[in-house]
Amino acid sequence: MKILKLTIENSNNEKVREIDFKETGTSVIYGKITKPNQIKETSNSIGKSLLLKFVDYIFAANEDPNVVKKEINGWTLIAIVKYENKEFKVKRKLGLSEMEVDGEPKLLKDYKEFFNINRSVYNKQIFVKQKSHIISSRSEPTLEDYLSFFSLLDLSDLAIITGEYYKIQDNLKELKKLESQLISVFGNIKPKEINEKIFLTNQNVQEKEDEIKKLNKKISSLELSEEKLHFIESYSDKSYELKKIKSFYEATKLEVNRLKEFIEESDEIDISHSQINLLYKKAKIDIPEMVKRRFEEVEGFYNTVFLDRKNTHQKKIMELENRKEELETDITIKSAEIDEIAKIISVNKIFQEAIKIYEEKSLEIQQLKYNQGDLARIEKAIKSREAEELKLTNEYVVVKQKYDKYEELIKKFQKFIYSTVKEIYTEQVEAFFSIELKKIHKVNRPFKVELNLTGDGGEGVGEVKKLIVDLMVFKYNSLVELLVHDSSCYSGGIDKRQIASIVKIANNIALKENKQFILSVNDFQVRKDDKELMAILDDRIIELAEDDKLLKFTMKE
Template identity: 20%
Template sequence: MLHELSSNLPDFKTARFEPGVNIALAIRTRSTASKDSRNAVGKSSMLRVLDFLFGSDARSPHVLRNVALEKSTYELLLDLGENRSNVRRSIAEMKFVEVNDGSGPVSLPNAEWRVLLGQELFGLTGSELEPSFRSLLSYYLRDVGSGAYAGRPIETFRKQRAMDTQRPLAYLFGLDLELVAAARNVAEASRSAAELRRAARDPIMGMTLGRSAEIDAEVRTLDIRRRQLEVQVSDFRVVEQYSQHRRRADELSREIRLLNDEIYTQERRIADIRASLEDENREQPDHDYVTRVFQEVGRELPQLVERRLEEVHEFHQSVIRNRRRYLENERDTAIQLRDRATSRLVAADEERASTMRLLQEGGALETFLQLQEQLSDVNGRLSELRQRQSVVDRWENSSRHLQLEAAKLEIDISTDVQERSEDLESIARIFSDFAYEIYGSDRPASLVIEPSKSGYSISPTIGGDQSQGVRSIVMFCFDLTLAVVAKRRGRGPDFLVHDSHLYDAVEARQVASALRLANEVTEREGMQYIATLNSDALERAQAEGINFDFHQCTELTDEYESGGLFGLRFN
């Protein structure tokens, strides 16, 4: 149980708790202006101070991080195990908590303090299947700032996933934590598969992933290329001075082209000279023509003319001989040039053939390195494709596998629920009895714990209209049921704390009935119920004629300077 909440702040409103129902009352003063509100007197802040002493991080904008409270220290006297311990924690040194069980103060890191609280208040053993201490405490000390009073009773903060509520609730209700862990694994796998399916439907992502058959075809093609490259790399022989040999082969090719041109040119020249020589032999002039003409007309050539014709004939023969010798010399020169070019052509061709054989049998070091790089690129691409293929195969098979896993899990949970039917019936009966105490037979109530595809489905309901007031009473009955069941099983503390926000929309008669029920349950179960409440709400509840006992643990007012919880005013 909790016994006393205090602070080093001079005007802090110390709260002293007793067994049973404890109410921190907010009272309006006559001098308060109409624009002021009791929402600022510190009712919710008192719960946040308690939460701070139970190890919360108190991250900004937590009320205790206000500069006006930077030197404040808070203390809580409570029962831990068999000892009554005093807990002290300051804003200046938030990472440590001082604990004194009567044998002297001990400073603990906040993380170790949480572990100790988990062991002492909830019986946690440190198993990886167990929930965290803070997730369990959030059902006993709901934070209005986190939206703990705005959602379903099974939730302790806004937009909390149902899966995240299962582990703490299963622990407090005594359900199978291994099945909860299995359900969580299936749910996470299903969520991942769904995200992958959505991504695959995206045109860009779909092209990135591909289809299994398409990837398989590409893998096979690349594998053939890989084997070819491996053979080339294995058989490759690096040729020394490869680039020089390559350049020599190119030079020889250019020289061979020039020699072929030279041989062709000389062949044409030789043919032309031979044709000229043949023409010379065929087209010699007939020097006897003039003598025959004179004879035919009966006249004789003068001797002088004959001598001149002979001289002309001799001169002409001399020219022909000189021209023939010139053509023959030119022919012989052309033949020599042709034969020389032919000889060089043969030599160059043989040298080029030898060089090319050398180049074909091996290659340059750069070429070898390029082959190795290509092989590395192909291996990298193959590895990427095979990983993608594995992802796609898992994705394509995941839906069927997850359906089987979910069906098996649902059968296992159904079996577990059947085996626990008596315990679950007892829990449902406690909830229904609590709701009956408040609403009577007007509103049937049930707390159903049943199997589902995602684990245990826990649904507290009270019939009739679902106004905010009814939903608040559902939460009250659920929290009280949870606290009673967990305490009986040794899995929960003997206190429960509610903020006044829980009662804001509840009718006065139901407020009175809830406080009377809390009075009866805490007395019967040896527990403690703490609530903050506005004085006018308490007055209206008392006016309903329903008797309930309570202890006023502290009084808060809406006076500016000293009436609030901290005894000082700050923004």
């Protein structure tokens, strides 16, 4: 997809600018200095970057309030684009994401599907500000950065397998976290000691159960009636049941209190759109009708989502209150039953001693069985983690096989960058570009993309490396037909000679590969004694200056 023409219309449908872009080669947006003593003011407020952001909008960038400010909200971008050798007229209403293709309205997502626009890929060739990393706007590339980068360079198998590898690493991280949480119950126990702990716990349970059997025989030897033995067992069981009911009752009370606090706090911060309007009236500030409607929409969304949640919580409170009453009744009944059994048992001292021993042993067994359950969960977590580690090892083998398959293609990229650096620098500077598959690791990501320049100690070397990688992707990718560079990409201490060389190389790539290179550049960044460079820059599509800004006025910050 290419952009051939862009028209900017204000809210009155008046044409503000009409700009033709070159279908092949370099389209230059030139910033002319009219105030030599105020270079930054002249170059930074005339609309070069804004124009590139408008181009980005045509290529389906998301709405950005930093771009569409109040003064241009509702303005229209009208563009002629070329896609699959056919021209289309597209429109985008600023601030509303309203799109049209040949007069047919489309949502932004439908617009992307129509032109097959993958924004994660386009973000690797449209730069309206400096990057932080040679392949990312972030200092540390994300999975999406690697997937997009590999896809652009036709390393599609690497892109697919890298996504799977990341997924296994993330699963492994969560399993390790779960394992640590479960193990923490047992203090400082080490994973390798778990099997020993499980064995010893099982043995202890068996021993306690044997002791209970012996106790029953001892009680029988005292010629206790079956009925009294039943009382002992019943007393122990009902005591344990009562303990569980009381615990659940307390948890229910806590949940009721939490939900009530949430509703009370929510009511305190509730404010309607009419109250907001009243506040603005007191402040003597007029609110546009569109903003009032937005307040109403937000309030409607609030009523739909938040108040539904509040009603749900209130229903839950009623359910929990009913449950509390049921639990209170259960507690009363169980307590009465236990008291009654206790009266029966208390008449015989032997029963009292027997039930005390029985309870102690029962509690010991219960605790051991709790430990058994916890240890079983730990054992399961360890086995899951070990299985995922094995899966990671196997997946790494697949990644290595895919990586080795692209050895020759990566060498081609290395040679391109090496020769490109020779064109950019007059001094002896050498370059080595690498897509490195690191050693297998449970946490560290598998790939590292680097470009090392030896012989350049200038302050702009970091920015030069980013631009060189952009040129490589521009030349070899078959997914995006343009490269967009803002003038800020050429700041950061880059020498004018290097800027000139990079622009000329990009222009040659665009001509040879039938692509678009859209560049904004400032007058003070240009080496004017370079005839080849000036031939490119003089054939500019638009020249902006302090007295001829893109929108004919200066927007407020």
